[in-house]
Amino acid sequence: MNFWSYLLRRAVGILFVLIGVSIVTFVISHIVPGDPAAAALGDRARDEQIEAFRTEYGLDRPVVEQYIRYVSGLVRGDMGRSIRTRRPVTQDLGEKLPATIELAIAALLIAIVLGIPAGIWSAIHRNQLPDILVRIFSLVGGSLPIFWLGLLMIGLFYNQLGWLPAGGRIGQFTPPPDRITGMYTVDSFLTGNLTALQSSLHHLILPAFVLGYFSTAVIARMMRSSMLEVLNQDYLRTARAKGLKERAVILRHGFRNALIPTLTIIGITFGSLLSGAVLTETIFSWPGLGGYATSAAIGLDFPAVMGVTLIAGIIFPLSNLFVDLGYAWLDPRIRHG
Amino acid sequence: MQKITRSLWVLGILIAVLAIAACAPAPAAQPTAAPPTAAPAQPTAAPAEPTAAPAEPTAAPAAGSAADTIVYAKNINDVVSMDPAQAYEFSGWLGIHNAYDTLVKFEGKDLTNLKPGLATKWETKDAGDNWELVFTLGDNLKFASGNPITSADVVYSFQRAIELNKSPAFLWTSVGGLTVDSITAPDEKTVVLTMPKSASPAEFLNVLTAPPLSIVDSVEVKKHETQVDGKNDFGNTWLSEQSAGSGPYIIDHWTKEVEFLLKANPNSPVQPKTPNILVKHVPEAANQQSILEQGDADIAHDLTPEQIASLAGKADLATAQAGNLQLFYMGMNAKLPPLDKPEVREAIRYAIDYEGITTQLLSGNAKIIQTIIPDGLMGANTDIIFKRDVEKAKELMKQAGVDSFEIDLQTYVGNAGIVPLGDLAAKIQADLAEIGITANVSQQAQADLLPIYRAQNASIVVLYWGPDYPDPNTNAGPFSDYAQKVIAWRNNWDDPKAAEMAEAAKIEPDTAKRIELYKELTEYVAHNGPYAILFQPLQLFAMRSNVQGFDWNPMGYVDLWSVSK
Numbered sequence: 001m002n003f004w005s006y007l008l009r010r011a012v013g014i015l016f017v018l019i020g021v022s023i024v025t026f027v028i029s030h031i032v033p034g035d036p037a038a039a040a041l042g043d044r045a046r047d048e049q050i051e052a053f054r055t056e057y058g059l060d061r062p063v064v065e066q067y068i069r070y071v072s073g074l075v076r077g078d079m080g081r082s083i084r085t086r087r088p089v090t091q092d093l094g095e096k097l098p099a100t101i102e103l104a105i106a107a108l109l110i111a112i113v114l115g116i117p118a119g120i121w122s123a124i125h126r127n128q129l130p131d132i133l134v135r136i137f138s139l140v141g142g143s144l145p146i147f148w149l150g151l152l153m154i155g156l157f158y159n160q161l162g163w164l165p166a167g168g169r170i171g172q173f174t175p176p177p178d179r180i181t182g183m184y185t186v187d188s189f190l191t192g193n194l195t196a197l198q199s200s201l202h203h204l205i206l207p208a209f210v211l212g213y214f215s216t217a218v219i220a221r222m223m224r225s226s227m228l229e230v231l232n233q234d235y236l237r238t239a240r241a242k243g244l245k246e247r248a249v250i251l252r253h254g255f256r257n258a259l260i261p262t263l264t265i266i267g268i269t270f271g272s273l274l275s276g277a278v279l280t281e282t283i284f285s286w287p288g289l290g291g292y293a294t295s296a297a298i299g300l301d302f303p304a305v306m307g308v309t310l311i312a313g314i315i316f317p318l319s320n321l322f323v324d325l326g327y328a329w330l331d332p333r334i335r336h337g
Numbered sequence: 338m339q340k341i342t343r344s345l346w347v348l349g350i351l352i353a354v355l356a357i358a359a360c361a362p363a364p365a366a367q368p369t370a371a372p373p374t375a376a377p378a379q380p381t382a383a384p385a386e387p388t389a390a391p392a393e394p395t396a397a398p399a400a401g402s403a404a405d406t407i408v409y410a411k412n413i414n415d416v417v418s419m420d421p422a423q424a425y426e427f428s429g430w431l432g433i434h435n436a437y438d439t440l441v442k443f444e445g446k447d448l449t450n451l452k453p454g455l456a457t458k459w460e461t462k463d464a465g466d467n468w469e470l471v472f473t474l475g476d477n478l479k480f481a482s483g484n485p486i487t488s489a490d491v492v493y494s495f496q497r498a499i500e501l502n503k504s505p506a507f508l509w510t511s512v513g514g515l516t517v518d519s520i521t522a523p524d525e526k527t528v529v530l531t532m533p534k535s536a537s538p539a540e541f542l543n544v545l546t547a548p549p550l551s552i553v554d555s556v557e558v559k560k561h562e563t564q565v566d567g568k569n570d571f572g573n574t575w576l577s578e579q580s581a582g583s584g585p586y587i588i589d590h591w592t593k594e595v596e597f598l599l600k601a602n603p604n605s606p607v608q609p610k611t612p613n614i615l616v617k618h619v620p621e622a623a624n625q626q627s628i629l630e631q632g633d634a635d636i637a638h639d640l641t642p643e644q645i646a647s648l649a650g651k652a653d654l655a656t657a658q659a660g661n662l663q664l665f666y667m668g669m670n671a672k673l674p675p676l677d678k679p680e681v682r683e684a685i686r687y688a689i690d691y692e693g694i695t696t697q698l699l700s701g702n703a704k705i706i707q708t709i710i711p712d713g714l715m716g717a718n719t720d721i722i723f724k725r726d727v728e729k730a731k732e733l734m735k736q737a738g739v740d741s742f743e744i745d746l747q748t749y750v751g752n753a754g755i756v757p758l759g760d761l762a763a764k765i766q767a768d769l770a771e772i773g774i775t776a777n778v779s780q781q782a783q784a785d786l787l788p789i790y791r792a793q794n795a796s797i798v799v800l801y802w803g804p805d806y807p808d809p810n811t812n813a814g815p816f817s818d819y820a821q822k823v824i825a826w827r828n829n830w831d832d833p834k835a836a837e838m839a840e841a842a843k844i845e846p847d848t849a850k851r852i853e854l855y856k857e858l859t860e861y862v863a864h865n866g867p868y869a870i871l872f873q874p875l876q877l878f879a880m881r882s883n884v885q886g887f888d889w890n891p892m893g894y895v896d897l898w899s900v901s902k
Contacts (some may be wrong), residue, residue: 034784043787044805044815046507047822056365085593086417095593151623159627172408172596172615285619289593295414300784 004320010324021313022306026070030063036300040083057083057303070306079310080155080303089307092292097311099169099290103280104273106185106204107212111269112258115216116262119223123231123258124250134220141217150210150257150283157206163168164206167285171199207284211277214270222265226258260330267323271316344529362609385530406613407884407900411638415619419591420576421551422497425504427893430548431616434894437551437582440472440491440528441542446660446890447716450808452541455486455552455583456528461538461846468538470530480554480583488522493555495520497571505549505569508806509598511561537844539851543582543715543808551563551751554581556653585609585898594618599897600761610886610901629654629879635902637881642700642755645877650838653882658702661876662711664812665703665756667765670796671867672829675739679865684733688772689765690725697870698764702755703872708859709816711873713891715848716809716855722863730772739775746791748799750780762799790827799871807892809855810843829865835862 030070036059037050044055073080077087084255122134148155157164168177169184177188177196183203188196231254239249278290288309296304415426421433432662434801442454456472463469471711478486496517497510508545509515514536521529532538542548553576561575572581580588585607586599599614617634619625625637626644630651645656669676669685674680695703708718734740746766760779766776776797781789789795804811804823815823817839819831842854862868876889 034782036784038787038791039782041504043783043790043800043802044823046511049504049507052502068754084417088422094595152623154627162631166631166633167619167621167624168595168617172617172633173403173406178514244719274592282620284616285623285624287592291414291594291620298782307574 007321010317010321014314016312017317018310021309022074022219023067025309026067026302026307027063029194029300029305030066030302034300035337036302039298039300042239056083062138070303074287074310079307080297080298081302082307083300083301084304085301087173089279091291092304093307093311095182096287096292097289098291099286100274100277100281100290100312101183102183103204103207103211103277103288104270106208107215107273107277108266108270110208110212111215114212116223116259118216118220119246120250120255120258122220122224123227123310126228131224134224138217138221138224141213142221146210146214146279149213150207150280153206153210154283165203167203167207167233167283169200169203169286170196171203174199200317207280207286210275211280215273218269219265222262223258227254230254230258256330260327263326267319267326270319271302271312274312274315312328345870359654379513399511402434405611406615407611407635407636407897408628408634409614409616409638409897410619410628411616412620413597413616414595414620416591416597418503418573419574419580419588419597421549421553421582422501422571423503424549424578428616430892431894431897432588432591432599433548433580433582433698434584434890435586435599435614435897436580436584436602437548437553438584438586439550440545440546440553442546443807443890445896446713448543448713448890448892451546453492455547455788456786459542463490464531467534468532468536470532470538470541472528472530473525474528477584479604479668480557480581481587482554482557482581483557483604483606484554486554486583487525489525490552490555490792491528492520492522493558494551494553497553497558500569501571501573503573505547508544508547508549511542512536512806514705530592532640534536534609534613535844536689537810537846539846539848540808540810540843544806547806547892551582551584554583555588563693586614597743609898611897612867614900626879628669629791629881632881635884636878636900638878639878640879642702645879648879653881654884655880655884657880657887657889659876659889660713660752661874662713662893663754663801663889664706664709664711664873665753665761665801665871666797667869667871668798668800668824668828669869670793670797670868671830673796675742676738676744676796676867678737678739680733680737681739682869683864684730684737684772684866685769685774686723687726687730687868688768688774689723689871690768691723691871692725694764699756699758699872699874703874705871706873707870708863709806709812709857709866709868709870709890710809710855711812714804714807716810716813716842716852716859718856718859718862718863722860723869725768727771734772741775743775743777745796746776746778746799747786747797748778748780748794749783749786753801756801757875758799761871765799793827793829795827805894810849811837813839813842813855813858816866816868817858824868825866830867832865835866857873 035052039050041053058066077090081087082089082092085092118134118137124129125131154166158166174196175278177185177191178192180187180190184200185197188200236249236254239253277288278294280286281288281290292304293308296308355806406747411428413428416429417426418424418809419429419432421437424433426429439454439455441451441459441901443450444452455474455478457475459469459470459472460757461468474486480486499506499517513530514533515530517529517543532541542686558581561572563574563575571588571707578591580801585605586609587602589598589599589600596615596617601609601612609670618629622639622641622644625634625639628634629637648654648656670680671677673867691705695701704712706712706719707722710717712719733811749763752758762778766778769776790798802812814821815825818836819825820836836856838858842851842858845851845854878887878889880887881902885901887895888899890896
């Protein structure tokens with residue numbers, strides 16, 4: 001089996017995951033107590049309005065029939081109409097998802113750029129001051145509630161220092177860039193709109209840091225422990241004995257091998273960054289998928305909940321797939337197919 | 338090893354440099370960096386040529402600058418649409434109220450004196466089996482597009498709302514008793530609404546002031562009609578994100594959960610004091626306070642009473658209290674023993690510490706109201722009927738032959754505006770305990786509790802009700818008339834006398850007589866109904882101290898064209 005067969009096999013796997021996710025989510029969302037009509041129409045809706053609502057959303061049909069109708073719509077690219085926003089779910093997701101992806105990628109970049117060097121630095125200075133500092137940094141990162149950290153960062157960088165904005169994706173007097181991907185930083189770069197690029201970067205830093213801090217801590221800890229393990233391996237001793245410079249020993253031989261377990265964590269982190277951005281998005285008024293998912297869940301907005309769940313159901317296996325492909329790149333002994 | 342350490346340091350410094358570079362203040366238009374200059378010139382004359390209809394927006398344009406823009410921080414998560422025929426949420430009404438005109442209107446925060454809007458005069462005619470409401474439109478009226486406003490626009494606006502059958506449609510059909518055919522235009526200036534005798538022209542005139550009854554530019558909207566699910570959408574898709582009205586502003590754009598921007602309408606006879614109003618979606622109250630304090634917002638809408646108190650004495654900031662027509666009430670299931678005994682319900686009303694709730698629990702940010710029509714609406718009865726009297730309450734329990742009992746008390750989770758519902762329920766629980774009633778408090782999501790309440794299966798609820806439109810019948814009917822299947826129904830209170838009194842007050846054409854009838858009704862319901870009306874909360878605002886003219890209308894919106902800084 002070659003590489004393409006491997007990819008095909010994984011794609012089929014993802015399809016089964018999606019079918020499973022859709023069934024479980026659909027069933028759960030239809031057996032939870034609560035009336036979506038009550039959530040959507042409020043306390044002044046009349047009986048006939050409630051009945052019309054149930055008919056419109058097919059809630060008066062058996063659950064199995066509702067599911068079949070949903071899946072048949074899905075095949076045509078129709079994820080239904082959101083109960084809360086009254087718009088097609090695909091349209092809502094098209095607006096929200098790029099904002100969340102942009103934030104999650106930025107957070108992941110921060111986590112990688114800070115976490116990996118911190119882990120290496122900590123490992124090679126085991127039990128010395130740098131190691132202690134990194135361990136404190138990691139401990140704090142793993143313990144701080146995002147909500148509190150967000151408010152703290154706003155208090156420091158916005159209220160006190162005035163360096164960074166408190167929220168939003170772009171300055172309130174800066175026109176957003178023309179839409180290409182929906183990610184402001186990317187779109188402003190692609191269209192050469194430097195004002196929008198600077199403003200969107202400016203707005204991205206704080207939420208990305210807050211969202212990425214926990215992941216930075218996790219990556220740093222994982223990198224430290226795997227680096228410590230690698231540093232004691234025979235092949236590094238051999239490399240040193242051959243007269244290689246310490247930098248080459250660490251970065252060329254140690255780093256590459258220590259990166260494999262860290263890559264697993266990075267893959268998992270990306271999925272959880274996408275789905276875990278709820279608080280960060282709320283604190284920073286970031287109009288992404290997190291807030292949309294929360295409102296959908298509270299409002300018993302089944303079509304929107306299904307849409308968000310399916311997106312997560314695609315992203316998690318995809319990030320796992322990329323991690324698996326990364327293993328092969330890092331370790332030639334691993335071959336897919 | 339040292340070289341590696343040095344490499345890592347270099348990398349760290351590089352990251353720091355990049356971060357600092359990105360942290361550099363953005364150019365030009367950041368509000369903190371742009372000092373207010375002279376106030377911009379107000380448009381003095383309407384342009385000779387009608388302005389073109391706005392093109393399909395590709396990217397949302399930003400407001401002008403800090404000096405000519407009021408930035409209003411608010412949680413606008415509730416906006417579903419900016420189409421008057423669909424919007425039925427507070428934030429949507431805020432935009433629509435400022436971008437459209439109605440046939441008649443109330444001015445400022447007064448909700449009792451009807452004034453001319455697009456119609457300069459109106460009259461109610463008794464046409465035998467029907468009422469006829471006849472409106473005459475003013476001269477030289479124009480939409481923002483430059484199109485003249487005619488009776489055809491009024492007919493189209495009302496007919497499309499009925500055809501679309503979105504949330505506000507009941508205002509025409511149920512309240513006004515109107516159909517598509519009963520809205521006619523004999524000539525360009527005259528509109529006739531033919532209403533059944535069961536409807537109240539006096540009530541419907543007040544309904545006509547509500548934002549859903551706004552008049553849309555039929556010429557513009559028709560250009561954007563399209564088929565949705567095989568049916569004409571009457572321009573609803575297009576109108577959801579912008580406006581086609583004649584108000585002092587146009588809705589430049591609405592971006593879901595981001596912002597909506599109002600820009601001055603050059604064709605309006607009322608020129609706004611501030612050319613742009615940017616309503617920013619800021620869901621977190623803490624964030625609203627931060628950006629207000631830093632000067633990045635001029636008005637903050639959703640601060641908690643504690644936050645408002647913390648701003649006292651801060652330079653450059655001011656706080657304000659305004660009216661709010663919500664009524665918080667305790668509903669009792671009138672068929673559930675022992676609540677089926679009027680004496681027990683009266684005992685409960687005497688057991689409640691109204692003063693403690695408003696002054697301590699709500700820190701004075703509420704007003705005691707004990708009848709079903711809130712202060713601010715015509716016919717409001719602000720009499721203090723019940724004061725806490727534990728001995729009297731115990732005596733009433735004894736008269737009812739009830740010593741003590743245990744009962745469920747349900748409310749929603751979280752806060753309702755400034756009111757912490759759990760704390761309110763706990764306070765009432767403590768008050769009731771003093772007369773021997775053990776209330777088991779539970780908090781549920783609206784989607785869970787509402788079906789129970791609707792099905793008449795709740796025992797005691799602590800909830801709230803706000804008017805749909807500025808007329809007393811929006812409260813009197815639901816609280817008094819069991820057949821309406823709203824609040825009286827949910828509390829199992831079927832009292833034909835109350836229903837008849839509410840109906841008589843509704844259809845009475847004479848305003849003075851109507852007020853008298855509502856006084857009688859509110860007193861009757863206060864003693865006989867299954868409610869303990871608790872209070873009317875205030876709406877709290879914080880703003881920069883240079884903001885002027887912010888005069889909140891208790892219906893839930895404000896004349897933004899009067900606001901300046």
